[in-house]
Amino acid sequence: MSPFPIQEMTLPVALSGSDVIGQAKTGTGKTLGFGLPLLERVTVPADVEAGRAAPEKLTDAPQALIVVPTRELCQQVTNDLLTAGKVRNVRVLAIYGGRAYEPQVEALKKGVDVIVGTPGRLLDLAGQRKLDLSHIRVLVLDEADEMLDLGFLPDVERIITMLPPKRQTMLFSATMPGAVISLARRYMSQPTHINATSPDDEGTTVKNTVQHVYRAHNMDKPEMLSRILQADGRGLAMVFCRTKRTAADIADQLEKRGFASGAVHGDLGQGAREQALRAFRNGKVDVLVCTDVAARGIDVEGVTHVINYQSPEDEKTYLHRIGRTGRAGAKGIAITLVDWDDIPRWQLINKALDLKFPDPVETYSTSPHLYEELDIPAGTTGVLPRADRTRAGLRAEQVEDLSLIHI
Template sequence: MPTNKEPQNPTPTFAELGVAAEIVDSLASRGITRTFAIQELTLPIALGGHDLIGQARTGMGKTYGFGIPLLDRVFDDADVAELDGTPRGLVVVPTRELAVQVGEDLSIAAKKLPVRVTTLYGGRPYEEQVAQLKKGSDVIVGTPGRLIDLREQGHLDLSHVAVLVLDEADEMLDLGFLPAIEKLLAALEGNRHQTMLFSATMPGPIMTLARTFMNKPVHIRAESGEQEFTHEKTEKITFQAHRMDKETILARALQAQGRGRTIIFARTKRSAARVAEDLARRGFTIAAVHGDLGQEAREKSLLAFREGTVDILVATDVAARGIDIDDVTHVINYQVPDDPMTYIHRIGRTGRAGNTGIAITMVGYDELPKWRLINDEFDLGQPEPPQWFSTSPELIAALNIPANVRETVGPPTKVIGAPRGFPERARRPRTGSRRPRR
């Protein structure tokens, strides 16, 4: 959840920027009073109903950068029709996890408003979402597939939407999402609406495409300079590791002094499941989020991580854009991501909202070409990371690992989100010869 901690050089308060008193009071009850840079820059433009493209690093307040003016205008703007139970605001996001997070944040800001926020995404029964829409919804947060399904079934009326937001717009407008976005844009044709795009990165081709359906958008960047993709308070530790040694390195790294909530990113569902299972066998309390888990299991895992029931989350990139927690101390790349932007989104989970963080990347020997692409893209100055093993003194010093840590920390545990029977039935050692086939 965003906290908007007091910056050293105070930015304006939401009240000073003219945000509705009801929203100001709701945020103040959560200790949120002053704006982040992206909010300070976008609110005056967005509250005026102008199209804009907002760009800021992950974890620097983009959700309220668009969410507050959306709620404010839906609630009390002469250019927006009176609320009647059909949506006036629509926020489209790429993942289910991000839909849940954005919906929760908007609900916090709208607590004292007569504005109903509804979150729609796949993996949940249609019936409960249809029932919510029948009761009336003023602001919709949703993923493209479920939004289109509900509209085509006649349950979702988008003809009165006055404010459209594409969150994580670089991914939303990528080739995989473009057909779905075009369908949603077609549903809004004929009604005058404001469009806002927000993301941490906005490549040139995406900017060009975005302007084809926006009306003279203002492009706002909260930071200047091409290299300011990552938080300055995030320490990056990168080294080469043998794939057979990575899990032991993980076990030692998770016992580092000062480690708090930690996200471990794997590239594939299979890798994420294997890493979670291995760490659970070593006694760590683990939650997992990946594509082989049902939506209910994924939500259970994320809730446990957010509430602090577990402090280690193993995830694929499905979770990279859906976790908005300010006090993640460590992000560990168990595998190098496939592209530079994914690397930025992963490590952006730490060092948020003024906190410090550590981003660890273990580069397998076969992953060196991928790492070099990332290194060259962001001029990280480390094309050939050092080779460290789980017993290397350099590793122990760099990660602040206490002396004589063990590779196990207790009896086996169960991965939150894993199927029943884990870990007892998984990878059970053989006690005799295999029975011959008949």
């Protein structure tokens, strides 16, 4: 297997210990680009036993810190690093809000090598003196533009001031707004700039994705969606809604029509969100209905279809949504259903991204062109045939109890 461009460009620079500013879209393999060098910098007992490091280099305090904007990304990066660090038994801990403090505090007491965390909970635990940041040798700021959008940059700066000044810092961002550049200037030392975004399009994720846009009637959308989900060759699918209420309603309707579906939106508790995500990753459900905020940082292999059930707010949201498919070299299909009322909003997105759908064609669940363009078998109805209901479903995935008493 050959490395992705961001890995190929980042690894030699990061391994040399230099500071790095990496510009790359999500889904281009950057986690291992910074993860492998970061794991190399951490000293674990296996290194002492092999004579690669002196015993005094060992510590139970974290030696590397990765700051991420969302809980979902936190879990994903943690899992990637646990896999990559398995051979040397590197201890990686995810620290994020929405779940009890105690298990995180207990894990810190036992000893941790790498922390992956969201800004709020990191500050919380550092402020309570439960998290010791004085041994950090490597800092990674992942998806820095996302942190800016979510208002986390002041928190990130406070975290940086708690770290040893002598360290390696790596910052990754899909775009480089002024605030992110000035953060890099203030806290990085002669960083090497690496740009792995392709100049000819909106990044590798979009290049691999076939886009379809249809003008659809709100009353007909559930029926359309059900038929689209029965297209030939569909793997996992993500359905995006603008509101929490619509997301909950559509997940419900799909279940009644026989689909193994789950939902991820802001009205759900963290336990229910994680249950749906795990079920999706494990293939127990194959349709995940989400709102935009909840879907930030979700990166699941095998997503073949992204369906915008409601038109996104703006072009940035559109790119973020369709970037969930066509990842890491795979092919993807993105389908957008635009309400009559949403046509002006869609036209702005279409113009901003220079797409070819200024006037989406009027389409219904029975339109022959829908079947033809999306490979939907003839005779498909809005209910999944019983013979095709082979997945275990959401209820087969345990809900983790996150309700331990909070400190």
